Amino acid sequence: MQLFDSTALPSFATIHPAEMGPLVEAQLTFNRQKLAQLLAEPMTSVDVFLGALEEMEDALNQLWSPIQHLHSVMQSEDWRTTYNTLLPLITEYHTERSQNEMLFKAVLAIADRNDFTTCSQTQKKIIEYAIRDFKLAGIHLSPDKKMRMGALRQQLNQWTTKFSENLLDATEAFVLPVTAETMLCGLPAQTIQLAKAHAESRGLSGWALTLDYPVYSTAMKFLEDRSLRFALYVAYVTRASDQSASHRELDNSEVMAHILKVRHEIATLVGFKNYAEYSLATKMAKTPQEVLGFLRDLLVRSHALAEKEYLALQREAACDGIMQIEPWDVPYYSEKLQAKTFHITQEALRPYFPIHHVLQGLFMVANQLYGVTIAHEPNVPTWHEDVRFYVIYDETAHLRGGFYIDLYARTQKREGAWMDECRARKHILHPLQHPVAYLTCNFMPPVGKTPALLTHDDVLTLFHEFGHCLHHLLTVIDYPSVAGINGVLWDAVEFPSQFMENYVWEEDSLKQFAAHYQTDVPLPHDLYSNLIATKNFQTGLQMVRQLELALFDFRLHFEYDSTKQDFIQNILNDVRSQTAVMPVPAFNRFQHSFAHIFAGGYAAGYYSYKWAEVLSADAYGLFKEKGLFDHATGQSLMKNVLEVGGTRDPMEAFVAFRGRKPTVDALLEQSGMIEGVTQ
Ligand SMILES: [Zn+2]
Known part of the structure; x- marks a missing residue:
């Protein structure tokens, strides 16, 4: 078995913020010189040209990625300063490159070359995306408008960083x-x-x-x-x-207003009517009307169920003498109602989900699905004592990649759970570089001698994020810019992750790892049944909440109008008038912490969760037919979806796997909104 070359990983044990500035600056200088040299010489071959471009971007990413990551998970004053000093330099470099006319012409000229016909599908995709991205960056604009675009990108990065820093500081204060x-x-x-x-x-x-x-x-x-x-x-x-x-x-109020204004100007500069249209240029959905129609259709199908569930909650609260249930009562009475209906609570399950069992179970499920084996690599330095590094092998014992897991909440760490790239797979000029991912969660840490005990929701989150990891690590694509999750149309990105969630709702999967942390006694059968019965508990309320967020995000970017007073709050109020089943207090400013769209990559793209859920639910339907761990079906999903990175159209990949286009029925059935047709 090939061992993982950990010497090439970031030296997290010794990395110091002050050292990173000169390294990044030197890499930027090197890349600029290298690009100028590349463009000054005649292109010898597409292989050499694209290879050189990918190599230099990868080298920069390998320096920048740990800085970005530590800014998210160990946000000391020093890392914050380093990140904020370097971000403008990185942005300037990317803008410059994306507006480089000589580079654009060189990329366009590739299509006329004799050796173009021998280009691989991967290389053709890189060229197609490069031309698309040049246009989105304003390659055709006049010099003054190009400068304006550069300034806007700088502003956008500064404001989105400010948004997340304010949120972290306010949460911790x-x-x-x-x-x-x-x-x-x-x-x-x-x-x-x-x-x-x-x-x-x-x-x-x-x-x-x-x-x-x-x-x-x-x-x-x-x-x-x-x-x-x-x-x-x-x-x-x-x-x-x-x-x-x-x-x-x-207060993020002004920050959010700036973010929307800047995004709108970026979109209109390059000829779109609004940022929603600009955002769809890199997604499966073709038009805003298609997205809005999709979301509104789901709303119509789920609203009545949500109202029914709300009334049940109101009745539960009334037993305690609460005649009007308020938002701060909802989780409390939901938990009570769930306990009463299904004789189960999330807390009662915690002892059966100690972290070591859950990880073992997760790795077993991945093994049964895709044939992969995962092993802990204890000697890899990390940024915190709780962080572990693992390597992943495929069923022919070939090394595929590695990942860090950082599981617990702590101060100076951004909230939520996510997967991010440490480095991408690369096999161009040098020996194969294996991909590496960061998997980050915010679970309750171990307390005293008790190990970390997860709720079933936490287990679901871990499976979800691990689905992203598998997507990033099992890729066989050689060029980093389209390997793993890179280059994947954004509304398909949540497909492999949401697909994995299905396995925390199956007894065949759960019984492999749910066991009491003190006695190792497996989760009793009646608790399984009760747990699985909770799957569709308040599914209408959850669906409506997700649709509210998706509609709010999309309309915010689609209908943006800088002249309208209180634009953000008014859009939210209007969305809520169609989605909400209970009143929301006037002081609620949820939007000020909606980091997915104001600081993350989901702007005019939050709908992607529901969009990709259609794919994941329908894909899972095939496993229901063939067997939850059917080897051939697992291999087919891996080959058609997980391995191809951004080189294949997601719809085409789905059809290759499923034998037909997706339908929304599987999602509705999975959410208990229509009766299943299969036995
Ligand atoms: Zn996700």
């Missing part, structure tokens, strides 16, 4: 001290311990409730004290906003 344990009634012991640890680390006596997700989400589900839940809810939904009780300097 809030603390709710609790002096009597009786006030924490209802809260699981593990969370109480964590609240104690949070108080101690802040020099407080007693307990501290915070907005870090493991504490916040558990508190909202279990805290019996309604006033404490209210206080937490208010703090959470007003983070980084004009409604926040403190730290008004972290």
Whole structure:
């Protein structure tokens, strides 16, 4: 078995922010010189030309990727400064390259060369995407408009970074001290311990409730004290906003207005009517009307169910004498209702999902599906003692790649869960470079001697992110720009990840790893049945919430109008008037923490989750027919989807796998909104 060459990985144990500036600057100078040299000489072959371009971009990415990553997960003042100093230099370089007319002409000329016909599908895709991206960057614009585009890109990066920094600071600034344990009634012991640890680390006596997700989400589900839940809810939904009780300097209101304005100008500069149309240039969906029609159709199909579920929740709250259920009651009574209906709670399941069992189970499922084997590599340096590095082999024992797992919430770490690229697969001029990914979550950490115990929701999140990892690592494409998740049309990116979620709802899969952390006793059969029965609990409410976010995001970018007062809030209010099944308080500023669209890559693209879910649900249908771990079906999904990176049209790849185009029925059936036709 080939060993992983860890010497080529970023030296996370010793990496220092101050060292990175000169390295990045030197690489930028090198790339500029190399590009000028490449363009000055006659092109010897497409292989050499594209290879050289890919090599230089990859070298820069390998320096920039760990900086970006550490800025997300270890955001000390030093890393923040380094990141913010280097970001404009990186942006300037990318703008310059994307507007380089000599490079554009050279790429266009490739199609007229004699050796073009011998180009691989991968090379043709790189050329097609390059021409598309030159146009999106304004290659045809006059020099002054090109300069304007460069300035706008700089501004956009600065504002989106500011958005996420404000959000992180506002989240960490809030603390709710609790002096009597009786006030924490209802809260699981593990969370109480964590609240104690949070108080101690802040020099407080007693307990501290915070907005870090493991504490916040558990508190909202279990805290019996309604006033404490209210206080937490208010703090959470007003983070980084004009409604926040403190730290008004972290208000994202203006930042968001700038982001929308800049995006709109970028889109109109290159001839689009709005940023939604610009965004669709790199997606499967063709027109805004197609996206809006898709979302509105799902809304019509799910709204009545959501209303029914809301009434059931209202009835549950009424048993406690609450005549009008409020948003800060929803998780609490949902948990109660779920416990009453299915005799199960997320907390009761935690002991059966200790992290070591879950990881083992996840790797087993990946093995049964795709034949891959995953092994811990203990000697790879990481940025934190909790982080582990693993390598992945295929069924012929060939090394395919490696990944870091950083599982627990801590201070200075961005919230949420995500997969990101450390480096992409590359096999051009030098020996094969294996791809490497970062898998990041924010689970409740181990407390005292108790290992980290996950909820079933956490398990689902881990499977989801690991699906992205497999997509990035199992690729066989040799050029980094279209290997793994790179170059994949964005609304297809969530296909492999959401596909993996299916396996946390199957007894055949769960029974391989759900076992009590103290006794190793497997999850009892009746608990399985109860857990699986919860799959469609409040599925209407969840669907409607996702549609609300997707419609809000899309309309925000589609209907943007800088002359309209309170544009963002008004769009949100209007969307809610069609989607919401319960009133939302006027002080709610959820949008000020909607990092997916204001700081991440989902602008006018949040609909991608639902879009790709149609693909993943329908793909899973084939496994339901052939067998959950059917070898041939697993290999077919791997070959047609996971291995091809951005080199194949996602619809064509889906049809090759499924034998037909996707239909929305599988998603509706999976969500319990229509009866299944299969037995
Ligand atoms: Zn995802």
